Amino acid sequence: MTSTPEMTSSPATASGPATGRRRYTKVDPIPWWLKAFGGVVVIFFILPTLFVIPMSFSDAATFEFPPRGFTWRLYENFFTNPIWLDSLGNSFLVATLTAVLATTVGTAAAVALWRMQGRVARFVRTLLMVPIVAPAIVVAVAVYIAFLGWQLTGTVLGYVLAHTAIAVPYVVVSVTGALGGFDLQLLRAASSLGSSPSRAFVRVTMPLISRGILTGAIFAFIVSFDEVVLALFLRSPVFQTLPVQMYNSVTVEIDPTISAASSLMVVAVTIIFLLPQLLRGRARRR
Amino acid sequence: MTTPSTTVKATGSSPGTPSGTEIRLDRVTKDFGLAAPAVDDISLTIRPGEFMTFLGPSGSGKTTTLNLIAGFETLTAGTIALNGTDVSDVPPHRRNLGMLFQNYALFPHLTVAQNVAYPLRERKVPKREIARKVAEVLELVQLTGRDDNHPSQLSGGQQQRVALARAIVFEPSALLLDEPLGALDRNLRSALQAEIRRIHREVGSTFVFVTHDQEEAMNLSDRIALFNNGRIEQIGTPQQLYAEPETLFTARFLGDSNVFELGQAALGRSIVWDGESWGVDPATVAAHPGVRAGSAIVVRPEDVEVAARRDEVPPGANAVRAVVRDVEYMGSYRTLLLAMGRRGLPGRTRVSPLRGDYAIGDEIVAWWRPGAQRIVAA
Ligand SMILES: Nc1ncnc2c1ncn2[C@@H]1O[C@H](COP(=O)(O)OP(=O)(O)OP(=O)(O)O)[C@@H](O)[C@H]1O
Numbered sequence A: 001m002t003s004t005p006e007m008t009s010s011p012a013t014a015s016g017p018a019t020g021r022r023r024y025t026k027v028d029p030i031p032w033w034l035k036a037f038g039g040v041v042v043i044f045f046i047l048p049t050l051f052v053i054p055m056s057f058s059d060a061a062t063f064e065f066p067p068r069g070f071t072w073r074l075y076e077n078f079f080t081n082p083i084w085l086d087s088l089g090n091s092f093l094v095a096t097l098t099a100v101l102a103t104t105v106g107t108a109a110a111v112a113l114w115r116m117q118g119r120v121a122r123f124v125r126t127l128l129m130v131p132i133v134a135p136a137i138v139v140a141v142a143v144y145i146a147f148l149g150w151q152l153t154g155t156v157l158g159y160v161l162a163h164t165a166i167a168v169p170y171v172v173v174s175v176t177g178a179l180g181g182f183d184l185q186l187l188r189a190a191s192s193l194g195s196s197p198s199r200a201f202v203r204v205t206m207p208l209i210s211r212g213i214l215t216g217a218i219f220a221f222i223v224s225f226d227e228v229v230l231a232l233f234l235r236s237p238v239f240q241t242l243p244v245q246m247y248n249s250v251t252v253e254i255d256p257t258i259s260a261a262s263s264l265m266v267v268a269v270t271i272i273f274l275l276p277q278l279l280r281g282r283a284r285r286r
Numbered sequence B: 001m002t003t004p005s006t007t008v009k010a011t012g013s014s015p016g017t018p019s020g021t022e023i024r025l026d027r028v029t030k031d032f033g034l035a036a037p038a039v040d041d042i043s044l045t046i047r048p049g050e051f052m053t054f055l056g057p058s059g060s061g062k063t064t065t066l067n068l069i070a071g072f073e074t075l076t077a078g079t080i081a082l083n084g085t086d087v088s089d090v091p092p093h094r095r096n097l098g099m100l101f102q103n104y105a106l107f108p109h110l111t112v113a114q115n116v117a118y119p120l121r122e123r124k125v126p127k128r129e130i131a132r133k134v135a136e137v138l139e140l141v142q143l144t145g146r147d148d149n150h151p152s153q154l155s156g157g158q159q160q161r162v163a164l165a166r167a168i169v170f171e172p173s174a175l176l177l178d179e180p181l182g183a184l185d186r187n188l189r190s191a192l193q194a195e196i197r198r199i200h201r202e203v204g205s206t207f208v209f210v211t212h213d214q215e216e217a218m219n220l221s222d223r224i225a226l227f228n229n230g231r232i233e234q235i236g237t238p239q240q241l242y243a244e245p246e247t248l249f250t251a252r253f254l255g256d257s258n259v260f261e262l263g264q265a266a267l268g269r270s271i272v273w274d275g276e277s278w279g280v281d282p283a284t285v286a287a288h289p290g291v292r293a294g295s296a297i298v299v300r301p302e303d304v305e306v307a308a309r310r311d312e313v314p315p316g317a318n319a320v321r322a323v324v325r326d327v328e329y330m331g332s333y334r335t336l337l338l339a340m341g342r343r344g345l346p347g348r349t350r351v352s353p354l355r356g357d358y359a360i361g362d363e364i365v366a367w368w369r370p371g372a373q374r375i376v377a378a
């Protein structure tokens, strides 16, 4: 839900140490009106998300704003109700496996396309973006029909495969961004020093694009973690993810526990997003 | 075009230890599918321990040839052998050749010591030995104490020193250097030239050095292979290339020269150019049984003397009248830029500041001994 707007900033944060870590702040001071405008946009995007947090502590039986009273009751509900807990666990499992698979596949694809250059590579790269731009419902129906035949609906494997398909483009974009500052000459140097191509990838390429890979992995995790359309189609009575359970809780039962679930999700996703920056801060102090 | 068997006397320039590797290129061709092949049927033997320089204008195929030796490019035709073993199909990481790049190509995520240790770790050298060798080679390139710096914390010259250390620490069969000093300023260049020469002497392995700077080539090399349009125009010691150019291209590329094109004139005891009759050294006649169309006489500026009048020219010398076009003061000597003969062919000569004053527009006579002139193919 929240992942797409941030995508634009990924190539900047993903550029490896090869491009230097100096930042030029003195170039062209930003005018005040641009800052004000930026502020408004930020508030516009973030405010609705922030409403949900005070509501999760509300004492009222239905959704109400401003919230009345203060209680941890909804959180208690969340952490004691096996339905919520199981769906949380399922989401973590699917998202983790998706992150691993999508990062592996996406990194391989990005590196291969980067080495290939040319028209074919550009075409394939565009093709890989299709899952992002295609309407989610179209992808979902297509996946549903295919997976019915292969008996993959409602299985962990099915979820992971479907989520990987939509997560790979994010990894490709972020790794491609990191490769932008990568000097091909380094691979020649490595091979002249005795590294086979695969060794050179492990010892030179990977460390230098690690931030792009990490960013891609985080995007993949979050794309899967908050994905709802595919998950609705693939759910089974015994296996559903957290977003699906949240969807159920408002459409089927009107359970206010969703405010707690939402708040937890916002906080978790935010922390995961900030992870690379926290890591970078630590690396710089070293 | 032809490269006759150059018989180079192994004089003082030969390296001390015979530990180097022989690199033999046999009819090597590389075609990128452009109008002409980048490397066109080159045969060349680089001797063990030799400092060989590939010199030539931009786009003449020097880098491509070096990359073929390194294994970064595949051969279109021909073979490359290291010490007699055909390596044409061996991938670069198994050729055991060190390589130095113009932009250093240090690994930015590794420290100086880790960069230098890289090839040793790839060869699974024991930890303790790695530490010893790294320290040793960093001392050789005079970078002791910078072990823990990252490349970005070093100057360009220091970075190239690290790259040099990294390229020799694993004792490669040969070191390939592609314009390694191209990105450095003048002072640093000559300092590093001296260092590269010293290291070549100390490690005694074969060096193949690419440059388009003739001065650098003259300074460093045992032999120079002069490239032109994907072929080797001439190969020989720096002195040979300068004093005995075989083609006009060689004469023009190395140093300044006065060039008198001969057209169809036949070569006998004398030769006629622009109405002037010149004597020819008998040895030259023997070497050039007939002057082909487009041949030329080449005389180096330092061999050209200046007289005020024709009767001051010593007997037996070849002379041409000339007008002083410009005077360049070079400190210890002056260069006169001349317009020679009736057609005012541009020429130049060096004169010592003691020998009178020359002003623009002065009519003089330029002369040289027949032994100083070279007849070259155009
Ligand atoms: N990878 C390539 N693909 C296509 N053409 C190439 C490639 N590499 C080199 N060439 C061409 O081959 C020719 C020789 O290039 P090369 O780089 O060997 O020249 P060079 O002598 O090293 O020149 P410079 O002094 O400018 O470095 C040039 O015409 C160049 O355009």
Ligand SMILES: [Mg+2]
Pocket (backbone or CB within 6 Å): B062, B063, B064
């Ligand atoms: Mg080159």
